[in-house]
Structure formats: C-alpha cells, structure tokens
Amino acid sequence: MTLRALGEFSVGELLPVGVASAAQIDASLAVAIPQVTADLELAADVTASLEAQVAVPTDPTQALTAALALFTSGQLAASLTAGIGELGASLSADLSLNLAKLSALRAALAALEQGLGFSAELKVGLATPGIEAFAYEGPVEALPGELGEAVGGDSQAAHALVLLVRSPAAWAALSALVRTS
Secondary structure, rough: OOEEEEEEHHHHHOOOOHHHHHHHHHHHHHHHHHHHHHHHHHHHHHHHHHHHOOOOHHHHHHHHHHHHHHOOOHHHHHHHHHHHHHHHHHHHHHHHHHHHHHHHHHHHHOOOOOOOOHHHHHHHHHHHOOEEEEEEEEEEOOOOHHHHHHOOOOOOOOEEEEEOOOOHHHHHHHHHHHHOO
C-alpha cells in the first residue's frame, strides 16, 4: 500500500484538458467575433440603404408618371407605372430578406459574446488554486475509513486519486468541472 502526496494544484493543473479547451474557445472566438461583427455592420448598411430606397415618397413618382403620360403614349405610361410598382415590391422583398439576415447576425453575435463570457468564467475557475492531490496504490481492502467501507474491501489492486479541498472557492471551481455530488 502506497499513499503519495502529489502536491497542491489549481483546477487547471489537475485538468489540463480544461486549459486546452479554454484556449481553443478563445482562438475560435477571436476569429468568429470580428467576422460576424463585420457582416453585421455590412448588413446594417445595406438595410439602411434599402430602407431609404423604400421610403422614397410615392407622390414624386406619381407626378413623374403623370408628366411622362403627357409626353408619351398611354402604353408607355402604363409600362413605367408597372415598372415602378415592381421596383417597389423588389426593394421591399430585399429589405425583408436583409432584415432577417440582420436579425440572424445579431443572434449569432450574442451567442458568440455568451461564449466569450463562458470562456472567461472557465479560465477563472481553472486558475483557482488550493487543491491537494494524493495518489493511492494498493489493495482495495487497505483503503482507510469511510472510503474503504464505501467501495468494499477485497485484495484486488486499485489506484485512487484523492483530492483534498479546503477552500470553498476551490471546491466551487472544481465542482463546476468535475461531478462532486
């Protein structure tokens, strides 16, 4: 039977995959957030342009159509009126589509910002110190006290990692990443 003190560690030192995961999250967000932000700005500019085009008063258009009717045949005026109506419908459809894209981009940016918050919380938790680690090698029957009773003693060889946490902050940080209850 051997019980060795491994030392005192931070959560991240005990769970290096957590540190690697946090770094990967940060790297992914560092690429995604600027791209989504740029796309969002472009979509907002296009939307503003489309809104300005759709908002053109109809009275000047009607006046122009009427003036053209004086100079041209009735068929040309009807053709221009139809074309103006189609243009308005097309601009409205483009505006609706762009507003939907703008909304989707805003949602994507919000999700990315939430990921950034998660990453920050994860890094704080991983940096939390105060966890003492002990390694046990030996027969199950030699495990001490309640631990030995809980697992049932036999002569089978076993390995155990015992983490001793005295700080509530360290316990909370560890509990966020490892099941403790």
